[in-house]
Amino acid sequence: MNLKRIGSWAIFILAVIYFLLPLVGTLEFSLRARRGVYSLDAYRNVLDDPQFQQTLAYSVILSIATVILGVLIVAPTAFWVRLKMPRLRPVVEFITLLPLVIPPIIIVFGYIRLFNTSSILPLTGSARGTDFLLAAGYATLSLPYMYRAVDTGLRAIEVQTLTEAAQSLGAGWATVLARVILPNIAVAILSGAFLTFAIVIGEYVIAALLNRPAFGPYMVWMGSNRAYEPAALAVIAFGMTWASMGVIQLLARRTRFTKG
Amino acid sequence: MxxxxxxxxxxxxxxxxxxxxxxxxxxxxxxxxxxxxxxxxxxxxxxxxxxxxxxxxxxxxxxxxxxxxxxxxxxxxxxxxxxxxxxxxxxxxxxxxxxxxxxxxxxxxxxxxxxxxxxxxxxxxxxxxxxxxxxxxxxxxxxxxxxxxxxxxxxxxxxxxxxxxxxxxxxxxxxxxxxxxxxxxxxxxxxxxxxxxxxxxxxxxxxxxxxxxxxxxxxxxxxxxTTRFVAGFIGTLNVIEGQLGTEGGTVLTCAGGRLALPGTFGASPGETLSVAVRPQSLRPAPIDGDGLRGTVRHVEFLGAFTRLHVSCGPNTLLVDCFARDLAANLSVGSQIALTVPPDEVLRLSA
CATH class of the missing domain: 3.40.50.300 (P-loop containing nucleotide triphosphate hydrolases)
Incomplete structure (x- = not known):
């Protein structure tokens, strides 16, 4: 084994330690709820907590709504920009990157000011209206990831030729999108969807300031009131993210329409 | 309609x-x-x-x-x-x-x-x-x-x-x-x-x-x-420029000799013309006869036929012939005469 190879392995091992050590520490700590022995008590407490189930269910439903909203906004936009307005691509890319530099607190205060009970569109006046605002906020936060995922998917197919082929067979824009373009970028959309899911599950600021029972505020509440349960919650959340990544890989492999 | x-x-x-x-x-x-x-x-x-x-x-x-x-x-x-x-x-x-x-x-x-x-x-x-x-x-x-x-x-x-x-x-x-x-x-x-x-x-x-x-x-x-572009785009073509004459029938006097043309060729005597000839329309002829004279510069064997590159004055003409039509001693540097059946000479408008 030469020196270069040893160096590569050393960097790899250091990286693994850097990433895994905190996780192992968190996992180990989450198992110490019972004095002197390892147990799953903290996990049991978390899973049995009705608030955990309610907030998780709420966030999962909201993440599905966010993904639908995101796909409805991003997929036609990215498709249209690629097909008809390629010159606008840098502008659209810049706009989709804005949520990375504008803090969520700005977005949520903007929402509260624009859609409060004394405004023309008083969305914050009802639970459903606030839920919609929350989904819109999440869709904005996930825009950089969703747009890039969809755009990468579109880059991998011959958008213009496939669109024209479908049109020459009598398909209108809706049919082209629904039956030709979206199925061929399904894996890319799924990647974006799971990234969105990960953002929605952990997001705190917008949900807390709109006062909605989401998983993010629940994790913060748990962190400030319990000892071992937050660690268990962190491991569960981490597990969910990994499971999402696994599903992306699995689906990517099963829906491969090209050689190789 | x-x-x-x-x-x-x-x-x-x-x-x-x-x-x-x-x-x-x-x-x-x-x-x-x-x-x-x-x-x-x-x-x-x-x-x-x-x-x-x-x-x-x-x-x-x-x-x-x-x-x-x-x-x-x-x-x-x-x-x-x-x-x-x-x-x-x-x-x-x-x-x-x-x-x-x-x-x-x-x-x-x-x-x-x-x-x-x-x-x-x-x-x-x-x-x-x-x-x-x-x-x-x-x-x-x-x-x-x-x-x-x-x-x-x-x-x-x-x-x-x-x-x-x-x-x-x-x-x-x-x-x-x-x-x-x-x-x-x-x-x-x-x-x-x-x-x-x-x-x-x-x-x-x-x-x-x-x-x-x-x-x-x-x-x-x-x-x-009908045009030089079409003639050049479809198949290989030799373009020859010359002056129309009427001595002994309609002829085109150009570098390397004279080409017989059909009828009046739609032009007046003395007019400068561009005509086109396909490589397969040019045929080797006895050196002392009528036609264009030139020197063989290159011989390409292309399977079914042989392509000669013949220099006639400033032009290099491509000539495609079957092996049986070629003289046995023909090689690079040989003098050659070429004729074209008059009806295979194409008039180019532009």
């Missing part, structure tokens, strides 16, 4: 005119090729007919009805693309059924039509496969079946054979023509390959710089090119 009428079509991309004052009339069931070099506007014409580009001027009519207000999806025009453009997420059968499903045909009717189409292109056994599981030739057959399945009024073929290897290309062009004749579908075919155009078409449109340079049957285009 023509089935399809393209009148005074014009299209520019930015300041660059791509198609200029283009006229073409296609009769029902006709197979017409648009042939020309890259960037001559042939694909733009096709895309305007398909509805993917909007003409800046002119009109496109099918059976007298203008298509300009119709979207591509409403025109009932089938199209086959160079890159096949099969839907990767669909099987062969689903690809062929796509247009029929969009047209909301009954499922039983769709199944029947898909089977008919796949039988026609010889891919019935592959209906369950995905495009990536097929070869290029098979994919293009599926694309053809998919385009004709909804029984379009017109079929557009945009360089459908260019991505295929030579053997498949030859087989598929015969197949496309057979199917086109069988269905009697009016077809507009874009190609830059003259052999394809000559072998497949009822008529050929030679395009140059956005304009139709000459429209005619393959024989007319090959044997009677």
């Amino acid at each position: 023509a089935f399809i009428d393209l009148t005074s079509l014009g299209k520019s991309f930015g300041p660059t005119p791509v198609v200029r004052d283009f006229d073409l009339a296609l009769h029902q069931g006709e197979f017409v090729s648009l042939l020309g070099p890259s960037g001559c506007g042939k694909t733009t014409v096709l895309r305007m007919v398909a509805g993917f580009e909007t003409p800046d001027s002119g009109d496109i009519r099918i059976e007298g009805q203008s298509l300009l207000r119709q979207r591509a999806s409403q025109r009932q025009i089938g199209m086959v693309f160079q890159s096949y453009a099969l839907f990767p997420n669909m099987t062969v059968a689903d690809n062929v059924a796509f247009g029929l499903r969009v047209a909301k045909l009954a499922p039983a009717q769709i199944d029947k039509r898909v089977d008919e189409m796949l039988d026609m292109v010889g891919l019935a056994a592959m209906k369950g496969r995905y495009p990536y599981q097929l070869s290029g030739g098979q994919q293009q057959r599926v694309a053809l079946a998919r385009a004709i399945a909804p029984r379009p009024r017109v079929l557009l073929l945009d360089e459908p054979l260019s991505a295929l290897d030579a053997k498949i290309r030859v087989a598929l062009r015969t197949e496309i023509r057979t199917i086109q004749r069988q269905l009697g579908i009016t077809t507009l075919f874009v190609t830059h390959d003259q052999e394809e155009a000559l072998s497949m078409s009822d008529r050929i449109v030679i395009m140059n710089a956005g304009r139709a340079e000459q429209i005619g049957t393959p024989e007319e285009i090959y044997n009677r090119p």
Whole structure:
């Protein structure tokens, strides 16, 4: 084994330690709820907590709504920009990157000011209206990831030729999108969807300031009131993210329409 | 009345005119090729007919009805693309059924039509496969079946054979023509390959710089090119310039000798003319006879024939001859005389 190879392995091992050590520490700590022995008590407490189930269910439903909203906004936009307005691509890319530099607190205060009970569109006046605002906020936060995922998917197919082929067979824009373009970028959309899911599950600021029972505020509440349960919650959340990544890989492999 | 009428079509991309004052009339069931070099506007014409580009001027009519207000999806025009453009997420059968499903045909009717189409292109056994599981030739057959399945009024073929290897290309062009004749579908075919155009078409449109340079049957285009561009684009050609004379019949006096011309050749004595001669029309003759004289500069053996490069004054003429027509001692540096049957000399207008 030469020196270069040893160096590569050393960097790899250091990286693994850097990433895994905190996780192992968190996992180990989450198992110490019972004095002197390892147990799953903290996990049991978390899973049995009705608030955990309610907030998780709420966030999962909201993440599905966010993904639908995101796909409805991003997929036609990215498709249209690629097909008809390629010159606008840098502008659209810049706009989709804005949520990375504008803090969520700005977005949520903007929402509260624009859609409060004394405004023309008083969305914050009802639970459903606030839920919609929350989904819109999440869709904005996930825009950089969703747009890039969809755009990468579109880059991998011959958008213009496939669109024209479908049109020459009598398909209108809706049919082209629904039956030709979206199925061929399904894996890319799924990647974006799971990234969105990960953002929605952990997001705190917008949900807390709109006062909605989401998983993010629940994790913060748990962190400030319990000892071992937050660690268990962190491991569960981490597990969910990994499971999402696994599903992306699995689906990517099963829906491969090209050689190789 | 023509089935399809393209009148005074014009299209520019930015300041660059791509198609200029283009006229073409296609009769029902006709197979017409648009042939020309890259960037001559042939694909733009096709895309305007398909509805993917909007003409800046002119009109496109099918059976007298203008298509300009119709979207591509409403025109009932089938199209086959160079890159096949099969839907990767669909099987062969689903690809062929796509247009029929969009047209909301009954499922039983769709199944029947898909089977008919796949039988026609010889891919019935592959209906369950995905495009990536097929070869290029098979994919293009599926694309053809998919385009004709909804029984379009017109079929557009945009360089459908260019991505295929030579053997498949030859087989598929015969197949496309057979199917086109069988269905009697009016077809507009874009190609830059003259052999394809000559072998497949009822008529050929030679395009140059956005304009139709000459429209005619393959024989007319090959044997009677009207311009220097057409003559040069179709096949190999020698262009000879000279002065028209009338001593002992109509003759062209040029560098290297004299060429006999048919009749008056539509020109007046003393006029300077450009004529074209195909390499196979030039024949070696006895050195002391009439014709052009030159020196053999290069001899190329090309299998069925031998190509001589002969310098006649400032020109180098290409001469294709069968081995039996060549003198045994002919080699580089030999003096040679060349004659041309008068009716094989082509007059060029520009």
